Every structure is written in structure tokens, then in C-alpha cells.
Amino acid sequence: MSQHIKVPAEGKKITVNADYSINVPDNPIIPYIEGDGTGVDISPVMIKVVDAAVAKAYGGKKKISWMEVYAGEKSTNVYGPDVWLPAETLAAIKDYVVSIKGPLTTPVGGGIRSLNVALRQELDLYVCLRPVRYFKGVPSPVREPEKTDMVIFRENSEDIYAGIEWQEGTDGAKKLIKFLIEEMGVKKIRFPETSGIGVKPVSREGTERLVRKAIQYAIDNDKPSVTIVHKGNIMKFTEGGFRDWAYALAQKEFGAELIDGGPWMKFKNPKTGREIIVKDSIADAFLQQILLRPNEYSVIATLNLNGDYISDALAAQVGGIGIAPGANLSDSVAMFEATHGTAPKYAGKDYVNPGSLILSAEMMLRHMGWLEAADLIIESMQKSISSKKVTYDFARLMEGATQVSCSGFGDVLIENM
Numbered sequence: 001m002s003q004h005i006k007v008p009a010e011g012k013k014i015t016v017n018a019d020y021s022i023n024v025p026d027n028p029i030i031p032y033i034e035g036d037g038t039g040v041d042i043s044p045v046m047i048k049v050v051d052a053a054v055a056k057a058y059g060g061k062k063k064i065s066w067m068e069v070y071a072g073e074k075s076t077n078v079y080g081p082d083v084w085l086p087a088e089t090l091a092a093i094k095d096y097v098v099s100i101k102g103p104l105t106t107p108v109g110g111g112i113r114s115l116n117v118a119l120r121q122e123l124d125l126y127v128c129l130r131p132v133r134y135f136k137g138v139p140s141p142v143r144e145p146e147k148t149d150m151v152i153f154r155e156n157s158e159d160i161y162a163g164i165e166w167q168e169g170t171d172g173a174k175k176l177i178k179f180l181i182e183e184m185g186v187k188k189i190r191f192p193e194t195s196g197i198g199v200k201p202v203s204r205e206g207t208e209r210l211v212r213k214a215i216q217y218a219i220d221n222d223k224p225s226v227t228i229v230h231k232g233n234i235m236k237f238t239e240g241g242f243r244d245w246a247y248a249l250a251q252k253e254f255g256a257e258l259i260d261g262g263p264w265m266k267f268k269n270p271k272t273g274r275e276i277i278v279k280d281s282i283a284d285a286f287l288q289q290i291l292l293r294p295n296e297y298s299v300i301a302t303l304n305l306n307g308d309y310i311s312d313a314l315a316a317q318v319g320g321i322g323i324a325p326g327a328n329l330s331d332s333v334a335m336f337e338a339t340h341g342t343a344p345k346y347a348g349k350d351y352v353n354p355g356s357l358i359l360s361a362e363m364m365l366r367h368m369g370w371l372e373a374a375d376l377i378i379e380s381m382q383k384s385i386s387s388k389k390v391t392y393d394f395a396r397l398m399e400g401a402t403q404v405s406c407s408g409f410g411d412v413l414i415e416n417m
């Protein structure tokens with residue numbers, strides 16, 4: 001029984017088969033979280049654009065029944081002051097298999113822990129998939145933005161990002177620091193009396209399942225390389241472990257062989273016969289190389305925090321976070337979301353670029369097998385950017401642009417379908 005979720009009268013659930021393939025009815029029910037901040041602006045525009053693309057592609061034969069589910073500030077209004085992530089929201093996202101969400105606010109320092117991270121952890125959405133591609137005409141800070149064509153596979157369930165930490169001065173922090181010093185012989189905590197302290201779990205299992213998906217993606221999409229990005233020289237048993245387990249998996253499960261004694265490896269794509277290189281890069285060097293030699297990188301497999309930084313950096317390289325889409329995936333459940341956050345200063349102003357959430361929805365349509373509707377969105381995004389009718393983020397950097405609002409850009413996309 002739903003407490004506040006209204007299940008649409010029409011529509012059916014998407015279901016999952018034993019091999020994790022999905023069955024998508026012509027009228028699927030798709031849960032969505034509106035999101036905090038600019039979520040109120042971009043989510044309705046996303047829905048309007050997706051509905052238009054689906055109507056145009058299938059002439060009424062297919063249609064999404066949207067079902068609002070709640071998280072974040074809106075949830076506290078609907079369910080009560082302390083209910084940020086209701087159990088029925090988690091249940092619906094799992095049960096209906098495919099969903100999409102707007103951004104959710106996380107306060108810095110104190111306050112609630114990230115609801116975005118909680119959703120990923122609770123549903124074990126262990127892959128954060130963020131493709132980075134260039135649309136011709138988008139203003140970019142680099143000279144040859146078209147050379148950036150990468151797909152980030154960010155581990156989504158572990159790392160320092162999991163939020164296992166204790167505040168400075170609390171019993172928990174004191175107890176853990178005492179244990180580390182007295183029982184583990186740790187001598188390197190510089191200021192033990194005044195340290196907050198966090199734990200960074202990184203496992204072989206977690207690494208293997210993420211890297212397996214990244215390599216399989218390279219095979220399925222005929223990509224030339226998979227780069228493991230880590231800081232394993234410093235964090236040897238977490239980030240270094242990630243690197244070693246990733247290489248070992250490439251060898252064990254994909255038959256990769258050492259190149260010139262290693263550590264780089266290669267194997268033949270079983271589908272195309274072309275070579276796939278498995279290599280690694282230390283995170284700081286990687287961040288300068290993606291600017292200087294972006295065409296040497298294709299599929300990226302990395303840890304949670306590195307993946308967070310790399311996502312925004314690469315998004316900027318191809319014109320910014322206004323068109324940076326993403327997905328959170330488990331073997332069966334998929335929840336799509338933009339790379340950016342709630343951009344609070346623009347909330348409710350019908351101002352920001354809805355492109356990231358719309359392109360996340362495009363990934364969702366592709367995941368559902370609704371390729372014609374997905375293609376319409378990509379084509380219309382390219383046409384709309386070329387027409388220079390764009391939101392503030394692009395308009396401020398483009399010569400001769402006409403600035404449109406968030407909803408205005410949605411209308412431009414629909415006109416150009």
C-alpha cells in the first residue's frame with residue numbers, strides 16, 4: 001500500500017529476466033524524483049521533451065506513465081519533517097526497475113548525509129556511468145573539444161565517499177584514533193586530539209564488478225582502451241588494490257596479456273577482432289593528460305571519489321555541466337540522473353540548462369530499447385545547439401546566441417525534433 005505515491009491508473013511495470021535483460025511494455029510506469037533546487041525547473045522540462053520524443057517516434061503506440069516518488073526537501077513536505085528518503089521511494093525505484101531523478105541537496109559539514117549516495121548504496125547501484133561527448137557548436141574552454149570522447153565507469157558503493165567517518169572531538173573519533181595508535185601502532189596521525197577521521201573501504205569484489213562492466217562496455221561498443229585511474233602509489237592497499245585487481249580481472253576473465261612485460265595489457269575484442277588496451281594512470285597525471293591528450297583515453301574505470309572529480313572536469317572540457325548526463329546501475333535496476341547538483345542560486349528561476357537531465361533521459365530511453373526516441377533527442381540537441389538558441393551557460397560564451405530559459409530550451413528541442 002502506498003502512503004503518498006500515486007500509481008498511475010494506466011501503465012505496466014518494466015520487469016527483469018533471469019539474465020538481467022528487461023521487458024519494457026508499450027506503456028511503462030517510470031518513477032521520477034523531481035529533485036531539490038533547480039530540480040523544479042529541469043524535471044518538468046525533461047518530462048515534456050521525453051513525451052514529445054516518444055510521441056513523435058511511435059505515433060501514440062508507446063507512452064510513458066510518469067509516477068512521482070519523493071526524496072529530499074519535497075519528501076519532508078509530503079511525509080513529515082525528518083523523512084528525507086521514504087522506504088516506499090526505495091521500494092518503487094527497485095520494483096519499477098527503471099527510474100530518473102533530479103539532483104538532491106547535501107549540506108556541507110553537518111546535517112544529513114547525501115541522499116544521492118544513500119540511494120546508490122541502498123539499491124546497490126554500483127556503477128555510475130557518465131558518458132562525455134562533444135556536441136558541435138558548444139562553447140568549450142579547450143581548442144579541440146571534439147577529441148574528448150570518454151565514458152566514465154565510477155565505482156559507486158565504496159571508497160571514502162561511503163561516508164564512514166567521525167567528527168572531531170566525538171567519542172567515536174577519539175575511540176578510533178586511540179585504537180589506531182594503541183592497538184595498530186599508527187604513528188602518523190599528525191594531530192590526534194583534533195582530528196576528524198574517515199575510513200576508505202575498497203574491496204576486490206567491488207572493484208571486479210565495476211571493472212567487469214567497464215571492459216564489457218568496451219567490447220560491446222568497440223572501444224580501443226580501458227584506463228584504470230587510481231592514486232595507488234600513495235594509497236597502496238585501496239587505490240593500488242583497485243589497480244591490481246582490475247588488471248588481474250582483465251587477465252583472468254578477458255584473456256588480456258601483458259604488453260612488453262606489463263603492467264599494460266591487451267586482448268582482442270571477441271566481437272570485432274580489434275585490440276583493446278587495458279592501461280592505468282595515476283589520478284593527478286590523468287587530470288592533466290585528459291586536457292593535453294584526450295584522444296588517448298576512451299573508457300575510464302575508477303574509484304568513487306576520483307570518478308566524482310573526473311566527471312565534472314571532463315564535463316567542463318566539452319562545454320560544461322549543463323549537458324553532462326549519467327546513470328546509476330546495478331545488475332537489474334537503473335536510476336538515471338545528471339552529473340550536476342541542485343545549483344541553488346538558480347532554483348525556481350526557469351533559468352538553467354535542462355540538457356543534462358534530458359540527456360540522462362536519452363540514456364534511459366536507450367536502456368529501454370526505445371532507440372528511435374533516443375535518437376530524436378540527440379539529433380534535436382545537436383540542431384538546437386547549432387541554431388544558437390541556448391540557455392545562459394552556453395549563451396554567455398557563444399557569439400550571436402539567443403538566450404532562452406530552461407523551459408524555452410525544452411521548447412526549442414521539441415520544435416527541432
Ligand SMILES: NC(=O)C1=CN([C@@H]2O[C@H](COP(=O)(O)OP(=O)(O)OC[C@H]3O[C@@H](n4cnc5c(N)ncnc54)[C@H](OP(=O)(O)O)[C@@H]3O)[C@@H](O)[C@H]2O)C=CC1
Pocket residue numbers: 038102103104105106107116321322337338339340341342343344352353354355356393
Ligand atoms: N547527484 C546529485 O544530486 C548531486 C547533488 N549535488 C548537490 O548539489 C548542491 C549544490 O552543489 P554545487 O557544488 O553548487 O554544484 P552544482 O552542480 O549544483 O552547481 C555548480 C555550478 O554548476 C553550474 N550548473 C549546475 N547545474 C547547471 C545546469 N543545469 N545548467 C547550467 N549550469 C549548471 C552552475 O555554474 P555557474 O555558477 O557558472 O552558472 C553552478 O553554479 C550540493 O548540495 C551538492 O551536494 C551535487 C552534485 C550532484
Ligand SMILES: O=C(O)CCC(=O)C(=O)O
Pocket residue numbers: 104105106114115116117308311339341
Ligand atoms: O550527493 C551529493 O550531494 C553529491 C554527489 C556528487 O557530486 C556526484 O555524485 O557527482
Ligand SMILES: [Mg+2]
Pocket residue numbers: 308309311312339
Ligand atoms: Mg559530483
